[in-house]
Amino acid sequence: MLADPIAPADDIQLPKICAGGVYEISFQPNRKTTDSEKINSHYVPVSMTGTLMGEDLAAPDADGNTVNVDKIANPDNVVFSEDMRTLFIAEDSDKHENNYTLA
Numbered sequence: 462m463l464a465d466p467i468a469p470a471d472d473i474q475l476p477k478i479c480a481g482g483v484y485e486i487s488f489q490p491n492r493k494t495t496d497s498e499k500i501n502s503h504y505v506p507v508s509m510t511g512t513l514m515g516e517d518l519a520a521p522d523a524d525g526n527t528v529n530v531d532k533i534a535n536p537d538n539v540v541f542s543e544d545m546r547t548l549f550i551a552e553d554s555d556k557h558e559n560n561y562t563l564a
Contacts (some may be wrong), residue, residue, distance in 0.1 A: 473509070480515020480528035480556060481535045513550070528556040533563065 464476040492505040513536070516529040528534045535554035542549065551562045 478515060479517050479535075480533065481554075482514035482533060483512050483536050483539060483550060485510045485512045515556075524558045526557050530557060534561075 462473050463477055465471050472492050486506045486536075487508045488504045489507045490503040490505065492500050492507065494500060498503045513533050514526045515533040515535070518527055518529060521527050522530075526534075533550065534552050534556035537553040538551040541547070542564060547564050549564050550558050554560070
C-alpha cells in the first residue's frame with residue numbers, strides 16, 4: 462500500500478513496514494461509487510485503523526529476528542472466537558526466528 466503514481470486507483474497509502482499489522486475496517490451499506498452509482502453491498506469499507514502493528518528492527522538481533530519479538534510479524538490467519546471472546550492471530554514468516562500464535 463505504498464504510494465504508486467501509475468496505479469489506476471491509489472486511494473490507500475501507508476508507510477512501509479515489513480513486520481506488517483492487523484487492521485480494523487469499518488463497513489457501511491448504501492454507499493455510492495465515485496461515479497455516484499449505488500453499491501449493492503452491506504460490506505463497503507469506509508475507514509481503516511491499524512489495530513496491532515509490528516515493528517521493524519534496524520538490524521537483525523542476536524537470534525536473527527528482523528522485527529521486534531514483542532510485536533506481531535506478518536500476521537496471517539486471523540480468527541475471532543465468540544465463545545472465548547478472543548482474537549487469535551497466527552504469523553507465518555521469516556521475520557521472527559519462531560512463528561507465534563497470539564491471543
